[in-house]
Amino acid sequence: MSDAAIAHEAPEEHPTSTGLNHRKILMWAFLGSECIFFGSLITTYLVYRGKSVVGPYPSEILNIPLTSVSTFVLLMSSLAMVLALAGFERAAGAAGDVERQQQELKKGRFWLLMTAVLGTGFLGFQAYEFIEFVHHGLGLTTNLFGTTFFVLTGFHGTHVGVGVLWLVSLLVLSYFGKVKPLDVELGGLYWHFVDIVWIIIFTLIYLIPH
Amino acid sequence: MATVTGVQTRERVSAGAAIWSWVTTIDHKRIGVLYFVTSLIYFMVGGFEALLIRLQLATPDGQILDTDTYNQLFTMHGTAMVFMVAMPMAAAFFNFLIPLMIGARDVAFPRLNAFSYWTFLGGSLLMHSSFLFGQAPDGGWFGYANLTSKEYTPGLSIDFWGLGLLVLGVASVAAALNFIITIINLRAPGMTLMRMPVFVWMTFVTSFLIIFAFPAITVALIFLEFDRLFGTNFYEVAEGGDPMLWQHLFWVFGHPEVYILVLPGFGIASEILPTFSRKPIFGYSAMVFAAVAIAFLGFSVWAHHMFTTGMGTIADAAFAGSTMLIAIPTGIKMFNWVATCFGGRIRLTVPMLFALGFLTTFLIGGLTGPMLAAVPLDLHFQDTYFVVGHFHYVLFGGLILALMGGVYYWYPKITGRMMSEKIGKWHFWLMFTFMNLTFFPMHFVGVDGMPRRVGTYAAGMGWDFWNMLISISAFGIALSVLVFLHNLVVSYKKGKPAGNDPWDARTLEWAIPSPPPEHNFDEIPHITHRDQVWYDKYGDGHGSAAELRKTDADADEQADEEHDVHMPNPSYWPLVVSAGLTIAAAGLMIHIAVAVFGVLWTVGAVYAWSLEPASTPSEEH
Numbered sequence: 139m140s141d142a143a144i145a146h147e148a149p150e151e152h153p154t155s156t157g158l159n160h161r162k163i164l165m166w167a168f169l170g171s172e173c174i175f176f177g178s179l180i181t182t183y184l185v186y187r188g189k190s191v192v193g194p195y196p197s198e199i200l201n202i203p204l205t206s207v208s209t210f211v212l213l214m215s216s217l218a219m220v221l222a223l224a225g226f227e228r229a230a231g232a233a234g235d236v237e238r239q240q241q242e243l244k245k246g247r248f249w250l251l252m253t254a255v256l257g258t259g260f261l262g263f264q265a266y267e268f269i270e271f272v273h274h275g276l277g278l279t280t281n282l283f284g285t286t287f288f289v290l291t292g293f294h295g296t297h298v299g300v301g302v303l304w305l306v307s308l309l310v311l312s313y314f315g316k317v318k319p320l321d322v323e324l325g326g327l328y329w330h331f332v333d334i335v336w337i338i339i340f341t342l343i344y345l346i347p348h
Numbered sequence: 349m350a351t352v353t354g355v356q357t358r359e360r361v362s363a364g365a366a367i368w369s370w371v372t373t374i375d376h377k378r379i380g381v382l383y384f385v386t387s388l389i390y391f392m393v394g395g396f397e398a399l400l401i402r403l404q405l406a407t408p409d410g411q412i413l414d415t416d417t418y419n420q421l422f423t424m425h426g427t428a429m430v431f432m433v434a435m436p437m438a439a440a441f442f443n444f445l446i447p448l449m450i451g452a453r454d455v456a457f458p459r460l461n462a463f464s465y466w467t468f469l470g471g472s473l474l475m476h477s478s479f480l481f482g483q484a485p486d487g488g489w490f491g492y493a494n495l496t497s498k499e500y501t502p503g504l505s506i507d508f509w510g511l512g513l514l515v516l517g518v519a520s521v522a523a524a525l526n527f528i529i530t531i532i533n534l535r536a537p538g539m540t541l542m543r544m545p546v547f548v549w550m551t552f553v554t555s556f557l558i559i560f561a562f563p564a565i566t567v568a569l570i571f572l573e574f575d576r577l578f579g580t581n582f583y584e585v586a587e588g589g590d591p592m593l594w595q596h597l598f599w600v601f602g603h604p605e606v607y608i609l610v611l612p613g614f615g616i617a618s619e620i621l622p623t624f625s626r627k628p629i630f631g632y633s634a635m636v637f638a639a640v641a642i643a644f645l646g647f648s649v650w651a652h653h654m655f656t657t658g659m660g661t662i663a664d665a666a667f668a669g670s671t672m673l674i675a676i677p678t679g680i681k682m683f684n685w686v687a688t689c690f691g692g693r694i695r696l697t698v699p700m701l702f703a704l705g706f707l708t709t710f711l712i713g714g715l716t717g718p719m720l721a722a723v724p725l726d727l728h729f730q731d732t733y734f735v736v737g738h739f740h741y742v743l744f745g746g747l748i749l750a751l752m753g754g755v756y757y758w759y760p761k762i763t764g765r766m767m768s769e770k771i772g773k774w775h776f777w778l779m780f781t782f783m784n785l786t787f788f789p790m791h792f793v794g795v796d797g798m799p800r801r802v803g804t805y806a807a808g809m810g811w812d813f814w815n816m817l818i819s820i821s822a823f824g825i826a827l828s829v830l831v832f833l834h835n836l837v838v839s840y841k842k843g844k845p846a847g848n849d850p851w852d853a854r855t856l857e858w859a860i861p862s863p864p865p866e867h868n869f870d871e872i873p874h875i876t877h878r879d880q881v882w883y884d885k886y887g888d889g890h891g892s893a894a895e896l897r898k899t900d901a902d903a904d905e906q907a908d909e910e911h912d913v914h915m916p917n918p919s920y921w922p923l924v925v926s927a928g929l930t931i932a933a934a935g936l937m938i939h940i941a942v943a944v945f946g947v948l949w950t951v952g953a954v955y956a957w958s959l960e961p962a963s964t965p966s967e968e969h
């Protein structure tokens with residue numbers, strides 16, 4: 139399992155014009171496109187701020203301490219993501235030294251798991267928050283705030299969910315020796331992007347007073 | 349030596365195997381052909397809708413269509429022509445040509461490329477299936493809120509439209525991402541950005557426009573469908589929502605979309621004009637930077653579609669100003685095309701005729717642009733046939749003529765046979781004459797106040813003659829399209845064999861056989877000049893052609909490795925993923941369980957796709 143457990147940088151990789159991997163540029167370009175996607179959602183939220191004709195209004199319902207905790211959890215997941223990538227990269231770098239390679243790989247997998255766990259934790263907070271809001275009478279169709287809030291944070295949450303699925307898949311595949319550091323890096327780029335979007339959403343929805 | 353798979357073994361195969369090979373193909377050239385044929389079929393459909401509209405409008409108080417049908421026809425005519433004709437037909441050219449022009453064996457992500465095509469097909473079929481239920485979309489191609497709300501348009505027509513467009517958006521963005529990476533990363537050695545053919549540059553800029561413009565309409569459509577399916581309040585006035593949100597989001601996408609449509613036409617003209625003038629494109633870098641400038645400015649002009657909505661004088665003035673600025677880079681392009689022809693040894697072949705036709709009609713369509721950008725004039729022109737005339741001049745006169753020229757120009761490369769020049773000239777003159785006779789009078793009745801999207805008009809408005817002329821000419825265009833189809837089919841069997849380089853052209857695709865082998869290039873070419881093929885043939889005008897190819901030693905060394913050509917394996921997973929997406933979208937109209945099923949199908953298929961090896965590891969390595 140030692141040699142199979144870590145995929146070597148593929149020798150068949152064709153040289154590219156820029157020297158950068160295709161998939162890495164693809165991910166960056168895709169995230170560029172996603173910026174406009176979330177930009178449009180966030181802009182809509184801002185345009186409709188304070189336009190609800192019936193309550194509950196944001197100031198009555200937003201639980202800032204709780205969401206601060208969930209934000210902290212998501213931010214820590216980004217740290218775990220960095221450590222996971224470092225583990226996989228070091229493991230690939232220690233190709234000759236089987237014992238060290240296994241050690242680093244283990245670390246990489248641990249942090250990958252932690253990232254997924256923290257991401258799931260964030261989703262748990264979000265599910266709790268959504269349910270609380272519904273109990274307080276704020277649904278998707280109640281007013282403009284409900285509409286824009288649930289759709290914006292819902293699409294963000296879906297992105298986190300896709301990310302968790304991706305991380306878990308990487309984790310499982312790593313046991314079959316199918317995961318290169320680049321695969322982890324791509325997942326990481328996506329993960330950090332989704333994190334950054336949350337920081338913007340958190341600031342605009344929760345922190346700036348209405 | 350050369351282990352080129354699949355090319356030498358071209359024996360007779362059964363029909364089933366042939367169809368299967370098209371279903372699983374990930375060859376950019378075959379995908380290009382699929383795009384072309386599909387978009388051509390939709391061109392017929394959209395054209396047929398236009399003819400019905402013209403029948404209705406031929407005489408005052410037309411009785412042929414009822415109002416509902418008329419609404420469906422103009423909505424589907426616009427939507428189909430933009431999303432299922434113009435964009436995929438441009439994508440056909442991108443697919444076929446980009447790898448050939450930059451010296452690559454395929455696009456960066458061949459399976460993603462197949463996925464783009466199948467998703468486009470799925471989305472377009474989903475939208476057109478509405479005809480089967482008598483519920484074709486009827487809210488206009490712009491789908492203004494809150495006409496599209498459940499309250500004012502019950503039934504499923506708008507859902508077919510919105511969900512279909514969402515699926516089509518996925519296809520467009522995936523294809524655009526693919527072309528961006530291909531152009532950034534798969535250029536042959538020595539092919540610097542500023543040595544790329546102008547067509548490649550236009551594809552590059554168009555692709556960036558797509559990935560930045562489409563998310564806006566995606567979000568607008570998500571809001572629309574949430575409003576309709578789940579009862580949210582995005583465009584609900586009673587709940588404080590604002591229908592203007594739709595217009596802003598739609599046109600933030602919609603105006604860049606105009607350049608997404610027309611830049612490929614610019615690219616095609618920029619290849620045809622130099623070849624048949626036997627001169628390099630005039631002002632290459634100005635051409636490139638003008639396109640980039642158009643793309644940037646294109647994102648800052650969207651509200652000129654909304655001058656009559658009462659945005660206020662400052663917003664009106666700002667958007668009028670930014671719109672007029674676009675005349676500068678576009679003007680640069682016009683002058684450069686003219687200068688490319690100037691002093692050249694011009695050959696009036698059919699592709700050249702179409703390119704010159706493009707120049708003249710696009711100029712007319714372009715000139716009415718600043719007229720519409722002037723706010724006081726626009727207030728008068730809004731929603732009249734003047735606007736219809738304007739955008740048909742730029743999209744038919746600009747884009748379609750250029751695409752037709754592109755078909756005649758590259759048909760020999762694609763099929764190995766020339767299209768008939770004689771039939772082609774008939775095609776050109778019929779199409780050119782009748783398109784002008786169709787769309788020019790629209791400016792007159794438009795200035796006179798004839799409203800668009802209205803299915804009847806009263807007699808005695810002074811519009812009778814012009815409308816009859818427009819309708820007759822529209823059938824003239826249809827005739828020219830039939831001539832074109834005839835030429836396409838006849839030439840496929842009976843055309844003169846083309847050879848590698850029938851036009852004495854300039855760019856890399858002409859250095860390889862027609863049709864190109866599956867792997868495109870036996871050896872990846874080394875690029876030392878812009879218009880490399882021309883340079884290889886004639887030198888740069890100073891030195892002689894004899895001293896060319898000094899990089900041969902270099903190339904030979906590399907050639908040994910590159911003779912081992914391993915093409916990626918065919919795959920049906922892209923089709924399966926596309927089918928899942930389409931089912932998910934359709935499911936939203938049927939039952940939420942179907943939608944969930946579609947999503948699960950998609951996720952499962954994505955896993956299968958990811959785990960499938962892209963190419964068989966070679967035995968020799």
